[in-house]
Amino acid sequence: MAFPTTLYEGMVLDDRYQIVRRLGHGGMSQVYLAHDLKLPGKEWAIKETIAVSSKYREADVETAMLTTLSHPFLPRIVDFITGHEAGYTYMVMDYIRGETLEEKFRAHPEQIDVPFILRCGDQLLSVLEYLHQHEPPIVFRDMKPSNVMITPDGDVRLIDFGIARTFKPAENHDTIKLGTVGFAAPEQYGGGQTDHRSDLYGLGALLLYLATGGMYSEWLDSMPGLIRADMPEHAVQAIQRLLQPDPADRFQSANEARQALYVKPLQRSRGQHGSPTQVIQWNKTTQVIALLGAGSGTGTTHTAIMLAHYLARRNHTVALVEMNGAPGAFARIQQVAVAGMNEQQQLRQSRHFELEGVHYWREAARAEVVSLLSGSYQFIVLDLGRYKQSDRLEEFLRADLPIIVGSGAEWRYQDVIEMMVAMNSYSREKWHYCLPLAQEESVRRLRKELATDQVYAIPCQPDPFDEDEQIDMQLAVLLQRCLPIVRKKRKFRLGLQLF
Incomplete structure (x- = not known):
């Protein structure tokens, strides 16, 4: 954190939010847990950042837009507090119980299996599809493990909108280049404007990071041999396409990427060296x-x-x-x-x-x-x-x-x-x-x-x-639209009347 915090345990922000403790911090922000004095028992996460006063109006507009979002994998943003003389702003949002994907990866790497990776990809693409279809479209721009929360139920929450922006078709480049090195798309460092396809690259980088045990987030020619052997072939191909340097070569929508990543496959599973081995049997799908x-x-x-x-x-x-x-x-x-x-x-x-x-x-x-x-x-x-x-x-x-x-x-x-x-x-x-x-x-x-x-x-x-x-x-x-069924003799009868 480049700036000292103004929040401390026990203080009351805006006559309503009583600070409990710090939850985490980044380069330009800190996040605190707070009790709501007007709604007893309610807890919020408050993100403290700093901005020059000339940017307050822009920040207000962006935050007003974010407060309209409603998606099961997004925290609600319910309040935005400005006016601090030193330029501090405070975003009040849902407090999500759980751990970040980064914390889970470090503490329990054995739990990062293929079903978990595919589930994360599917749910994050669901969020991105929602954001990109917003009017105006919202580009997240910072897809990384520390910005993804995993709830006790195993669901994801995309938590940090610190550098999210609305897409402006009239502009041909971004004013500021932001994003985490290793997960940001190439255009976030070049002269083009980031759009929804930049988020798809970031998602691909995150999936590759998980599928290689934290070793890689950029596609290399040797990558098929470096990805875990039990990753389905269709998922490897989807990740490769997500990570194409040219946005035109990537999937052109989150929905398209979601369908490719989450195909219920007849595809072949991959052997130790990435080669096809056996075909999954069962007449198309579960x-x-x-x-x-x-x-x-x-x-x-x-x-x-x-x-x-x-x-x-x-x-x-x-x-x-x-x-x-x-x-x-x-x-x-x-x-x-x-x-x-x-x-x-x-x-x-x-x-x-x-x-x-x-x-x-x-x-x-x-x-x-x-x-x-x-x-x-x-x-x-x-x-x-x-x-x-x-x-x-x-x-x-x-x-x-x-x-x-x-x-x-x-x-x-x-x-x-x-x-x-x-x-x-x-x-x-x-x-x-x-x-x-x-x-x-x-x-x-x-x-x-x-x-x-x-x-x-x-x-x-x-x-x-x-x-x-x-x-x-x-x-x-x-059930006639499902697969054909074959009778077999009943093993035994259970005489139960429950409902």
């Missing part, structure tokens, strides 16, 4: 089925269990993942599943247990789901819980088969309609709708209201683990 309830008590968990066991009875490898806002059902199922085991065996089951060929994952985070995608499952069924309580909307939107579960009761008919109004901005082409216990008339009404025939009634089934010919016929219709 299928992700995500269920989201239109309201409380619609039977989302019950329906997810029926689907998972239906698929398992037909010889498929299935993971059933609990990601809802009110966990507990899977824990009750586990108590029955492990009955008869000794205490040591029950401990080994942890949050992952198997029942009738279905692998249950209790209270799972995004990190675990992404790791399952790189495994051997043919189907992953996500129980996302109720829509208004779910923070997992992205999982629903990206699923191969998104299913909305609504109540079959006539007086709950509007739940689905209201949910569709709230989600009107999203494409609904592949969405399906399940109405447990609904009458045929309710199905016809909803099909007409939603202008789709992808609405299904699910007959009564008190035991979601059990096999029922009528229900199986309905589930077969629902």
Whole structure:
């Protein structure tokens, strides 16, 4: 820090924010944890920087723009305090619990595996896509490990907008060249203007850094032999393209890069020397089925269990993942599943247990789901819980088969309609709708209201683990867009009525 701080433990900034302690510092800024005296129990991160008074107006405009941002992988910026006689400014933002990617890399390098690297890339590209589509577009310009937070759930947060700028098409070069050496794009040091493709280069440099154990952030001719051997070939090719010196040779959008990096691959995995070895078997890809309830008590968990066991009875490898806002059902199922085991065996089951060929994952985070995608499952069924309580909307939107579960009761008919109004901005082409216990008339009404025939009634089934010919016929219709299924004999019947 080139300038002394004005903040200290116990002081109150702007009659509201009481400083607790310093969280970190950089070359021109320091970050502090603060309590909100107007909102008891609320904590904020306050970033202190210094600027000449002539730049206050520009800083105010930029910060006003940043306060409008809303994305699950970005902290909210809620306040900006200026007016200090020495030129200090204070940005108030969400306090993100966790560790920076740099800290995680140094403390737990063994956790930086391929699923983790690909997940970071996917989520960061999601943020960049959002920033670049902003009006006007926002260029981050400083993608590096210390600017990425990893939350306890394994999700990322892009945290430092210190040198972010809005893209100005009328300008042909940047006034100031900024960015961290090793992660900044070549044009950040030359005579051109940085744009969204500069951020894509920075993302490529960060991914290469992680994939080479912190050894490299710039592409070399020998790089394919230096990247970890278990990195998928398609991901290596995507990183190489992200790191092209000429912006015209890179991906031209974050969405394009995201699709290339996160292909569910049939690609060959790479051997010790980077050469192709074996083809991943399973008829194209893992299928992700995500269920989201239109309201409380619609039977989302019950329906997810029926689907998972239906698929398992037909010889498929299935993971059933609990990601809802009110966990507990899977824990009750586990108590029955492990009955008869000794205490040591029950401990080994942890949050992952198997029942009738279905692998249950209790209270799972995004990190675990992404790791399952790189495994051997043919189907992953996500129980996302109720829509208004779910923070997992992205999982629903990206699923191969998104299913909305609504109540079959006539007086709950509007739940689905209201949910569709709230989600009107999203494409609904592949969405399906399940109405447990609904009458045929309710199905016809909803099909007409939603202008789709992808609405299904699910007959009564008190035991979601059990096999029922009528229900199986309905589930077969629902799943017909997935891969062909082959029956196998049921191992045993579990008589449970849970929901």
